[in-house]
Amino acid sequence: xxxxxxxxxxxxxxxxxxxxxxEAIDAGAVLGLVGYDDRxxxxxxxxxxxxxxxxxxxxxxxxxxxxxxxxxxxGENPDDQPDAGDAVPGAGGLPGGGTGSGQGQPAGDLADMLxxxxxxxxxxxxxxxxxAVQLNQIRIFTQRGxxxxxxxxxxxxxxxxxxxxxxxxxxxxxxxxRARLQSQVYDYVERQLELVxxxxxxxxxxDMLSRLRLSNIDRRDMAIMRGLVRxxxxxxxxxxxxxxxxxxxxxxxxxxxxxxNIEFDGxxxxxxxxxxxxxxxxxxxxxxxxxxxxxxxxxxLMFLHSLQEVLPQVRSFAFSGELGEITDLxxxxxxxxxxxxxxxxxxxxxxxxxxxxADFAEHAMADVDHRTTVLILGDARSNYGxxxxxxxxxxxDRARRVLFLNPEPRGxxxxxxxxxxxxxxxxxxxxxxxxxxxxxxxxAELLRTAV
Amino acid sequence: xxxxxxxxxxxxxxxxxxxxxxxxxxICNRSIATAIFLAQKLEKPLLIEGPPGVGKTELAKxxxxxxxxxxxxxxxxxxxxxxxxxxxxxxxxxxxxxxVLKEKLGDxxxxxxxxxxxxxxxxxxxxxxxxxxFLEPRPLLKALWAPEGAVLLIDEIDxxxxxxxxxxxxLLSDFQISIPELGTIKAKTxxxxxxxxxxxxxxxxxxxxxxxHLFIPFPDPALEQRIIRARVPDAEDRLRAQLVAFVxxxxxxxxKKKPAVSETIDWARALVLLHARxxxxxxxxxxxxxxxxxxxxxxxxxxxxxxxxxxxxxxG
Numbered sequence: 001x002x003x004x005x006x007x008x009x010x011x012x013x014x015x016x017x018x019x020x021x022x023e024a025i026d027a028g029a030v031l032g033l034v035g036y037d038d039r040x041x042x043x044x045x046x047x048x049x050x051x052x053x054x055x056x057x058x059x060x061x062x063x064x065x066x067x068x069x070x071x072x073x074x075g076e077n078p079d080d081q082p083d084a085g086d087a088v089p090g091a092g093g094l095p096g097g098g099t100g101s102g103q104g105q106p107a108g109d110l111a112d113m114l115x116x117x118x119x120x121x122x123x124x125x126x127x128x129x130x131x132a133v134q135l136n137q138i139r140i141f142t143q144r145g146x147x148x149x150x151x152x153x154x155x156x157x158x159x160x161x162x163x164x165x166x167x168x169x170x171x172x173x174x175x176x177x178r179a180r181l182q183s184q185v186y187d188y189v190e191r192q193l194e195l196v197x198x199x200x201x202x203x204x205x206x207d208m209l210s211r212l213r214l215s216n217i218d219r220r221d222m223a224i225m226r227g228l229v230r231x232x233x234x235x236x237x238x239x240x241x242x243x244x245x246x247x248x249x250x251x252x253x254x255x256x257x258x259x260x261n262i263e264f265d266g267x268x269x270x271x272x273x274x275x276x277x278x279x280x281x282x283x284x285x286x287x288x289x290x291x292x293x294x295x296x297x298x299x300x301l302m303f304l305h306s307l308q309e310v311l312p313q314v315r316s317f318a319f320s321g322e323l324g325e326i327t328d329l330x331x332x333x334x335x336x337x338x339x340x341x342x343x344x345x346x347x348x349x350x351x352x353x354x355x356x357x358a359d360f361a362e363h364a365m366a367d368v369d370h371r372t373t374v375l376i377l378g379d380a381r382s383n384y385g386x387x388x389x390x391x392x393x394x395x396x397d398r399a400r401r402v403l404f405l406n407p408e409p410r411g412x413x414x415x416x417x418x419x420x421x422x423x424x425x426x427x428x429x430x431x432x433x434x435x436x437x438x439x440x441x442x443x444a445e446l447l448r449t450a451v
Numbered sequence: 452x453x454x455x456x457x458x459x460x461x462x463x464x465x466x467x468x469x470x471x472x473x474x475x476x477x478i479c480n481r482s483i484a485t486a487i488f489l490a491q492k493l494e495k496p497l498l499i500e501g502p503p504g505v506g507k508t509e510l511a512k513x514x515x516x517x518x519x520x521x522x523x524x525x526x527x528x529x530x531x532x533x534x535x536x537x538x539x540x541x542x543x544x545x546x547x548x549x550x551v552l553k554e555k556l557g558d559x560x561x562x563x564x565x566x567x568x569x570x571x572x573x574x575x576x577x578x579x580x581x582x583x584x585f586l587e588p589r590p591l592l593k594a595l596w597a598p599e600g601a602v603l604l605i606d607e608i609d610x611x612x613x614x615x616x617x618x619x620x621x622l623l624s625d626f627q628i629s630i631p632e633l634g635t636i637k638a639k640t641x642x643x644x645x646x647x648x649x650x651x652x653x654x655x656x657x658x659x660x661x662x663x664h665l666f667i668p669f670p671d672p673a674l675e676q677r678i679i680r681a682r683v684p685d686a687e688d689r690l691r692a693q694l695v696a697f698v699x700x701x702x703x704x705x706x707k708k709k710p711a712v713s714e715t716i717d718w719a720r721a722l723v724l725l726h727a728r729x730x731x732x733x734x735x736x737x738x739x740x741x742x743x744x745x746x747x748x749x750x751x752x753x754x755x756x757x758x759x760x761x762x763x764x765x766x767g
Contacts (some may be wrong), residue, residue: 018656019585020660022660022661026495029493030493033461033488033489034461034462034465034485034488035461037460037461040481041461041462041465041481041485044481044482044485044486045489047486048485048489048664048665049664050496051664052659052660052662053501056665057666237653238653255673259534263542264542265546
């Protein structure tokens with residue numbers, strides 16, 4: 001049964017639930033306690049040791065339902081619903097043993113079980129056989145038939161066939177039962193494939209998507225991307241949700257110092273310094289939303305606004321020609337729709353960095369102070385207009401940091417109408433930022449150095 | 452592999468827990484009862500998360516009442532430290548005793564030749580002032596010292612600093628704590644530990660790993676009706692069904708703070724006091740402030756009031 005648990009935990013890990021070894025051991029103990037008798041209790045109990053956030057709980061339920069789903073073997077008494085998969089309440093020892101070929105079972109067994117409608121025994125045999133042929137190694141759908149055949153053989157198909165040949169009295173019933181069994185095994189294999197391979201495939205795809213240039217991402221992958229952004233944001237929130245404190249050396253915290261030194265009869269052995277909380281950065285994001293850069297802007301904004309908990313003060317501005325503030329648009333839950341509206345309002349005009357910087361100066365320059373981090377995202381292609389690097393210099397003088405994120409590779413900076421070479425000197429850092437992975441890195445750094 | 456046969460079957464035990472909670476006035480579902488069962492059997496702390504007011508703290512109280520063990524509660528807040536959570540030396544008492552015993556000390560040291568010998572003699576009585584007599588136990592130590600075991604409730608762990616969270620790890624995994632002057636103190640009987648969190652910040656992985664994790668969501672209508680029946684027995688069946696349906700509908704709205712079970716109970720009490728037999732728009736409007744604590748939320752709810760009441764009345 002530990003092998004089943006091992007498979008289950010591997011499947012959970014594939015579904016992005018983090019499970020440590022210690023928790024796996026706990027799960028084993030839980031299994032020993034509650035057994036497989038009651039499916040609902042088993043679900044609750046395992047979810048309490050293995051899934052430890054709200055999101056993980058729902059993922060857990062999903063995997064649990066699929067992993068432990070067994071349609072009862074259609075036998076003589078179909079209302080006899082088995083509970084949690086491959087377990088038999090009170091079954092003393094496992095027949096065969098996990099490492100053997102499974103052929104060790106008496107040859108007549110399968111036929112007897114089919115005839116007797118021994119649900120539990122059949123499920124046991126199925127699980128055993130599946131393990132013997134290493135069903136958890138199944139990767140692609142073309143393997144389904146092959147695995148079905150191998151499982152049937154491991155369950156004692158040869159003995160069954162022999163019995164059909166030699167025992168005409170029950171041959172008809174057995175032939176029918178064999179067909180039923182085959183389709184059930186096939187279903188089982190298919191479900192396992194879905195569990196094991198679907199998650200592996202999704203992980204591969206997500207991994208690929210997070211490296212892909214954002215402007216190349218297909219519309220149909222947007223849902224996956226949103227999920228990815230959300231997950232990355234959650235990770236960053238978990239890492240940074242604690243506010244750092246820094247001691248102000250030189251300012252004695254009198255109250256706490258006296259308290260700490262009572263035990264020395266008031267002689268000051270320990271000194272306690274006043275501390276102050278490090279402020280969260282104020283972030284102003286200025287995003288180019290014209291054609292080529294729009295996709296990247298979209299994800300940056302999605303990212304920043306998913307970080308409400310650790311970055312409460314984000315103000316966002318969008319521009320292509322003129323610039324406008326879109327913070328208020330982005331407060332709701334439906335960021336996607338809000339972004340669409342922002343793009344409608346400010347997108348698809350010819351890009352003019354000079355105009356945008358001038359608008360920003362007029363709008364928000366007064367609010368830029370020594371705690372503000374200004375993020376500029378764009379390709380710096382200003383259609384040969386003056387990019388007004390002087391305004392950027394002013395912003396740089398006032399702000400704590402100015403970061404310029406450019407989706408174009410560094411080699412293209414300064415080519416054609418790109419004004420990057422003129423703008424970059426007034427930024428603390430100018431970075432290439434084209435994929436989700438890059439974005440995550442930038443945002444993580446924003447949080448790390450500022451908090 | 453198999454549960455030992457010399458004990459009650461686990462399912463029966465879980466059912467019994469559910470039953471006895473119900474008789475104690477705490478209505479819970481299978482999942483909560485399972486959690487309590489596991490926490491007792493595995494001797495692991497139980498971390499309870501969920502929206503405010505779903506009965507997280509209440510669960511610890513009910514468990515204490517049920518097991519007959521004392522409830523020791525530690526409310527977490529920013530700046531909570533070892534001295535307030537674990538133990539402190541009774542400095543005053545130590546000083547007083549040294550003063551009172553001054554003469555005795557004089558006698559003791561009489562005849563000692565030189566400083567070295569005096570100190571050597573004092574060393575013989577080294578631990579006199581650093582023993583358990585002079586230790587002021589705070590909640591965590593009290594829980595370890597309780598001879599019959601205790602129910603330890605560490606409330607709102609998310610409000611504490613992460614230093615404190617790290618400090619809890621030794622206690623939660625081994626049920627022991629280290630006091631430099633005395634050494635390691637182990638629990639006499641392992642206490643049942645509950646931690647609650649409102650999720651104002653993410654709890655560290657290390658802590659989560661050591662705990663069972665129970666998420667209590669808002670109850671479904673049937674469970675909430677049972678809770679109301681247990682807590683406000685005076686409410687008539689029809690009123691109860693309607694008011695629960697209304698609150699459930701209210702939770703579907705986009706509110707800053709959704710009404711919790713404790714607020715449903717308060718509201719049910721209010722309605723019973725007003726001799727209501729079923730809910731009506733005007734009555735609801737006047738008592739809405741029992742359920743909702745923000746003016747914005749009240750405004751939102753009032754806009755939907757008639758539809759919600761109509762739907763709730765159908766449920767009754």
